[in-house]
Amino acid sequence: MKMNRYLVFLTVISMCFIRNVFCASAANVAQLTQDLLTNYDKRVRPLVDQSRAVQLDISFNLCGINSVDEVAEKLITTGFIQVMWTDELLTWTPASKNQISYIFLKQNDIWKPDLVLKNGFQKFKEMGGDFYYVNVGSDGMVQWKPYEVFETRCSMDITRFPYDKQTCEITFIVWSYVSIEVSILKSSGGLVFFEYEENSVWTVESTKETIKNAGAESELTFTLNLKRKPQYYVLNMIIPVICLGILSLLVFIIPADAGEKMGYSVTVLLSFAVFLTMISAELPVNSESTSFLSFYLILQMVIGASILVITAIQLRLHHRKNTFGIAKFFIYIVKLEQILRCRKSCCSPKNITNIEPMDGNDDNKDKVSNDLDIDWSDVTSAIDFLCFWIFLLGNTILTIFLFAYLTSG
Incomplete structure (x- = not known):
């Protein structure tokens, strides 16, 4: 019993030392506080x-x-x-x-x-x-x-x-x-x-x-x-804008005779405008420094508007009568499209016209002559082909430059 009391006493003494207070009472602390603050001027x-x-x-x-x-x-x-x-x-x-x-x-x-x-x-x-x-x-x-x-x-x-x-x-x-x-x-x-x-x-x-x-x-x-x-902004802002930019190029794949070419172009442009209005609120507003992403969105909007204008002009040309003469500019566009597709112009027109008829009549000559004829549907088809690859290449370069510039810092 005496040993237990001794252990309890030692434990209390040890706790007091650990707390750095040797069993000081509230009165001792209050007295010390009063002594310290007496005649103390905090000014x-x-x-x-x-x-x-x-x-x-x-x-x-x-x-x-x-x-x-x-x-x-x-x-x-x-x-x-x-x-x-x-x-x-x-x-x-x-x-x-x-x-x-x-x-x-x-x-x-x-x-x-x-x-x-x-x-x-x-x-x-x-x-x-x-x-x-x-x-x-x-x-x-x-x-x-x-x-x-x-x-x-x-x-x-x-x-x-x-x-x-x-x-x-x-x-x-x-x-x-x-x-x-x-x-x-x-x-x-x-x-x-x-x-x-x-x-x-x-x-x-x-x-x-x-x-x-x-x-x-x-x-x-x-x-x-x-x-x-950046993960949130990439998934919710940049990738949807890139997808809309690709969708706007698909208007050049739709045939002009389908009747949906202009409607598709307008729908994509309006979707682009609505989406840009939504994400513009998420972009930081700063007059001293402008985000490069803002320029990218503006360029995408300009590309969409340009595609709409080209589509309107293209449909106007497509429904022209063949009695109207085709300007040399459009003829060059068709020939360029044929060269890129490796059709007809893989061999020069001069060599084609020199082909002699096999049966001694003019049927083959008439056929060659008809192959070289160009109508307005050929012009609009060439515009579709060239614009699709030009805009696709430009959009790809712009997007790659965007990510390279943003991540280079």
């Missing part, structure tokens, strides 16, 4: 020698990136900063205070740096709040951890959207004091990903910390290099 910098500067150790604990607003050029992040400094006016000897090695005080009860967010998007306000406590050690080391949802300005370059990369800064500045009064040291922690939750659209590639202590300014800047995840 005075916490240094015995006022000619020295209060040195701040600031680290940023990033919990997550809430959103990146390209239109408003705003970055919204969640996290807290950990600020540490030495308050020489809040020190005590733990041995004389029942081994109390630290206490918690309200942040407004002691001196603290007037640290503010320099490039904030909301109103200019101090960090923290009335409900925040600071940890004060017996050696005067103060730890302050204000938690915030930071809204900061961030200049956006959307030229390579949706494969763009953005560089955003979160800058903290000591507003009232000059650098010789309050300075920022090289942070011991830097930018820490404390319980960081990955964003579904943006990933953090790298970070950087910059300290500026010059003249009247003492500021600390945390730089985030962000990269957009």
Whole structure:
């Protein structure tokens, strides 16, 4: 029984030592707090020698990136900063205070740096709040951890959207004091990903910390290099636009006599216009830099309109009577189409006309002459053939250039 009591006593003593408080009572802590704050003036910098500067150790604990607003050029992040400094006016000897090695005080009860967010998007306000406590050690080391949802300005370059990369800064500045009064040291922690939750659209590639202590300014800047995840935009924007561009070319495969050529062309163009109206709301709005994808969509719209115009002219030519003479321009188009198809013109017309009739009559001559006749249906067929391959080649080159340019960064 005595052994059990002894073990319990040792356990209690050990727990007290682990907590750095040798069984201090609430009265002891309250007395220590009263002793420290008696004659304490929070308007005075916490240094015995006022000619020295209060040195701040600031680290940023990033919990997550809430959103990146390209239109408003705003970055919204969640996290807290950990600020540490030495308050020489809040020190005590733990041995004389029942081994109390630290206490918690309200942040407004002691001196603290007037640290503010320099490039904030909301109103200019101090960090923290009335409900925040600071940890004060017996050696005067103060730890302050204000938690915030930071809204900061961030200049956006959307030229390579949706494969763009953005560089955003979160800058903290000591507003009232000059650098010789309050300075920022090289942070011991830097930018820490404390319980960081990955964003579904943006990933953090790298970070950087910059300290500026010059003249009247003492500021600390945390730089985030962000990269957009393009999968959503590729699947829901780029691929449908490419498919519509291919569908618009199929109008040149439909025969002019089918009667659906013009209706198909108009339907595809209207579908293109409706789709572009829908996805234009998803594209970032920025007057300083324009997304190359926007130019690509405009060019696709121009191609669709050009196909519609060509189809209208083509149908007009197709229903012309053969009594109208065919201009040499259209004859050259037909001959070019025959050369590309390797029909008739694989051998020159001169050699064909020199073929002598086999049976001594003019039937073969008439047949050769009829083969060389060109009517308006031949002209429209040649236009279909040439336009299909020209637009297909141009669309393919444009699309390849688009992806090569966007992903080259």
